[in-house]
Amino acid sequence: MAEIRYMEAINRALQDGMAADESVIVMGEDVARAGGSFKATRGLLDKFGARRVIDTPISESTIVSAAVGAAMTGLKPVVEIMFMDFVTLAMDAMVNQAAKARFMFGGQFNVPMVLRTPHGGGLNAGPQHSQCLEAWFAHVPGLKVVCPSNPQDAYSLLRAAIDDPDPVVFIEHKAMYGKRGEFDATVVAPIGKASIVRPGRDVTIVTYGSTVHTALQVAKQLEAENIDIEVIDLRSLQPWDEATVYESVTRTHRVVVVHEAVKSYGCGAEIAASITENVFYELDAPVMRVGSPFMPVPFATSLEAQYVIKPADIADAVRAAMAGGRQ
Amino acid sequence: MKKNTDSQSLLSLYRTMRLIRTAESSLIKLFADSEIPGFIHLSIGQEAVAAGVMSALEERDTVATNHRGHGHVIARGMDIDLFFKELMGKDGGICRGRGGSMHVADRSKGILGANGIVGAGIPVALGSALAHSVRGTGGVAAVFFGDGAMAEGVLHESLNMAALWKLPILFVCENNGWSEFSPTSEQFVAALGDLGRAFGIPHVLVDGNNVDDVAMAAQELAGQARTGGPRILECKTHRIRGHFEGDSQKYRNAEELTAADGLDPLRCARALIEQRGVAAAVMDGIDAEVEAQVAASVLAGRADRQPDFAQAFADVYTATAAQG
Ligand SMILES: Cc1ncc(C[n+]2csc(CCOP(=O)(O)OP(=O)(O)O)c2C)c(N)n1
Numbered sequence: 201m202a203e204i205r206y207m208e209a210i211n212r213a214l215q216d217g218m219a220a221d222e223s224v225i226v227m228g229e230d231v232a233r234a235g236g237s238f239k240a241t242r243g244l245l246d247k248f249g250a251r252r253v254i255d256t257p258i259s260e261s262t263i264v265s266a267a268v269g270a271a272m273t274g275l276k277p278v279v280e281i282m283f284m285d286f287v288t289l290a291m292d293a294m295v296n297q298a299a300k301a302r303f304m305f306g307g308q309f310n311v312p313m314v315l316r317t318p319h320g321g322g323l324n325a326g327p328q329h330s331q332c333l334e335a336w337f338a339h340v341p342g343l344k345v346v347c348p349s350n351p352q353d354a355y356s357l358l359r360a361a362i363d364d365p366d367p368v369v370f371i372e373h374k375a376m377y378g379k380r381g382e383f384d385a386t387v388v389a390p391i392g393k394a395s396i397v398r399p400g401r402d403v404t405i406v407t408y409g410s411t412v413h414t415a416l417q418v419a420k421q422l423e424a425e426n427i428d429i430e431v432i433d434l435r436s437l438q439p440w441d442e443a444t445v446y447e448s449v450t451r452t453h454r455v456v457v458v459h460e461a462v463k464s465y466g467c468g469a470e471i472a473a474s475i476t477e478n479v480f481y482e483l484d485a486p487v488m489r490v491g492s493p494f495m496p497v498p499f500a501t502s503l504e505a506q507y508v509i510k511p512a513d514i515a516d517a518v519r520a521a522m523a524g525g526r527q
Numbered sequence: 528m529k530k531n532t533d534s535q536s537l538l539s540l541y542r543t544m545r546l547i548r549t550a551e552s553s554l555i556k557l558f559a560d561s562e563i564p565g566f567i568h569l570s571i572g573q574e575a576v577a578a579g580v581m582s583a584l585e586e587r588d589t590v591a592t593n594h595r596g597h598g599h600v601i602a603r604g605m606d607i608d609l610f611f612k613e614l615m616g617k618d619g620g621i622c623r624g625r626g627g628s629m630h631v632a633d634r635s636k637g638i639l640g641a642n643g644i645v646g647a648g649i650p651v652a653l654g655s656a657l658a659h660s661v662r663g664t665g666g667v668a669a670v671f672f673g674d675g676a677m678a679e680g681v682l683h684e685s686l687n688m689a690a691l692w693k694l695p696i697l698f699v700c701e702n703n704g705w706s707e708f709s710p711t712s713e714q715f716v717a718a719l720g721d722l723g724r725a726f727g728i729p730h731v732l733v734d735g736n737n738v739d740d741v742a743m744a745a746q747e748l749a750g751q752a753r754t755g756g757p758r759i760l761e762c763k764t765h766r767i768r769g770h771f772e773g774d775s776q777k778y779r780n781a782e783e784l785t786a787a788d789g790l791d792p793l794r795c796a797r798a799l800i801e802q803r804g805v806a807a808a809v810m811d812g813i814d815a816e817v818e819a820q821v822a823a824s825v826l827a828g829r830a831d832r833q834p835d836f837a838q839a840f841a842d843v844y845t846a847t848a849a850q851g
Contacts, residue, residue, distance in 0.1 A: 251661055262650040262684035269654025272639050273589055274662055296644050305632040306623035307842050341843045365845040
């Protein structure tokens with residue numbers, strides 16, 4: 201299997217998606233001539249022309265609403281929002297228009313659109329260019345939310361998102377764009393299916409996106425302490441794969457939920473609560489959560505370094521779970 | 528400018544306006560009797576805009592509208608039974624009772640929906656115009672908005688994009704002077720014509736109470752928009768009822784309300800048609816026919832069943848085999 205970078209995987213998915221279905225269009229700021237701020241749309245303009253690869257003005261609200269109207273009129277738009285922080289400007293489009301159209305119009309319309317956007321810190325991009333806001337969208341009935349952690353999933357999930365008849369928020373991690381991994385264009389990753397990226401006996405770590413890699417690192421480290429960690433990469437946050445998680449919990453009896461987004465009111469809270477509701481009697485320890493501190497993402501290298509989730513934070517939570525929740 | 532609409536077409540416009548008026552008048556009573564849940568915004572007094580603009584559109588065109596959209600969807604030809612059932616929250620409604628008055632949509636008529644968010648239909652219509660353009664359908668997207676929506680950023684963003692990309696879109700502003708309970712003059716400092724000029728979009732201002740004027744301007748502009756890029760049609764009109772049903776309108780003075788009554792587009796149309804030598808009895812005949820049609824739809828609405836919750840719940844997402 202060939203190796204490919206995360207960003208190239210997204211590019212390939214867009215290319216293949218556009219080649220497979222001519223109703224797919226790509227739109228966003230700087231996506232055409234410049235090939236995207238992070239170069240994920242490079243080459244699409246040459247291949248598919250300005251009719252289908254569209255540079256837009258800096259008008260997030262209208263770009264995303266227009267995608268809704270275009271989707272209702274027979275296109276499959278893939279919109280790029282340059283940084284996830286800017287979705288604030290497109291919330292009406294996503295929450296009131298895209299998410300509800302199918303339902304409130306009695307199933308007459310589908311809204312087959314994708315909103316691609318990078319989240320996450322690690323690049324000293326500061327408070328308005330680093331946030332992880334996926335919980336906002338996962339909270340809205342009608343939207344689907346996916347967040348791939350490696351090139352293969354980035355490719356497969358983006359193909360699935362483009363083919364999906366409902367609006368999908370596709371979250372990338374800007375610090376992962378250069379990350380390499382194996383790639384096979386025939387691999388399918390359906391929305392809503394998690395993957396067990398490392399099987400283990402003692403503790404389940406449930407995570408997604410960039411913290412999958414931190415969790416794997418911790419799993420390796422804690423082998424020395426004789427703790428055998430299972431790592432589940434959720435891949436999809438809405439819907440999320442409850443069955444795979446519960447099944448894992450019934451084997452390991454201990455869970456740590458990890459994400460880069462702030463811990464308070466995050467996706468981890470939903471997962472932890474669902475675990476206690478559904479498989480409480482399988483638990484030998486409280487469900488632990490690791491998330492970022494409840495503060496805007498700071499700029500200075502020294503501050504951001506303290507802000508980001510470190511392997512030690514996860515390791516501490518795992519040890520606490522092993523000790524029955526006592527930290 | 529084209530010559531005036533012929534009498535046959537005027538009669539057809541009159542019929543459309545009468546259908547809207549009669550349907551909405553019956554809603555007044557149904558609402559007062561709690562047969563319509565929630566709240567409704569009537570377009571009584573503004574029928575000429577709906578009828579006139581729709582007469583300029585073709586089947587392949589798409590339409591987005593706002594919270595005061597009953598007239599637009601009726602003029603576009605939405606089935607009146609399905610319309611009443613929706614407003615009554617019944618299973619057989621055009622949206623299966625999930626949307627109600629502010630969210631009627633009809634895919635079969637290219638109606639992309641009324642919208643409960645002021646201004647929000649504008650960029651949706653813009654996207655539809657983009658789709659017409661990319662797919663080469665030859666269609667136009669028309670969007671209706673009130674003067675209150677002029678202060679929303681999406682209008683300005685949409686005007687820019689429509690002009691930049693020369694999209695086939697007709698922006699229709701129903702300027703009734705009011706934004707809910709406040710005069711728009713106290714909310715918005717510019718004029719729509721100035722906005723049009725700023726973005727290089729031709730703008731035409733008409734008497735929105737005169738269906739002949741609206742229809743002629745709309746035909747001209749929709750034709751231009753189909754191949755020549757965006758156009759703006761601003762219709763000066765009057766909202767005869769309150770912002771919503773049950774609004775006591777304490778904020779309006781008696782003179783304004785009486786004046787609005789005198790500008791009633793149906794009265795104006797009748798006078799115009801009679802001037803052309805058509806007997807009043809012809810219009811009385813139309814009135815009676817429409818009255819019977821609406822009465823039958825009200826009965827159909829009453830007779831329909833309540834929607835099923837489980838069915839609604841299953842419809843949040845599209846059922847797909849690929850899932851899970
Ligand atoms: C974004 C948003 N803000 C406020 C409202 C509440 N609201 C509903 S209608 C309306 C006034 C709209 O005035 P206009 O666009 O002139 O339409 P008209 O009611 O006069 O037909 C307001 C403020 C809303 N529905 N959406």
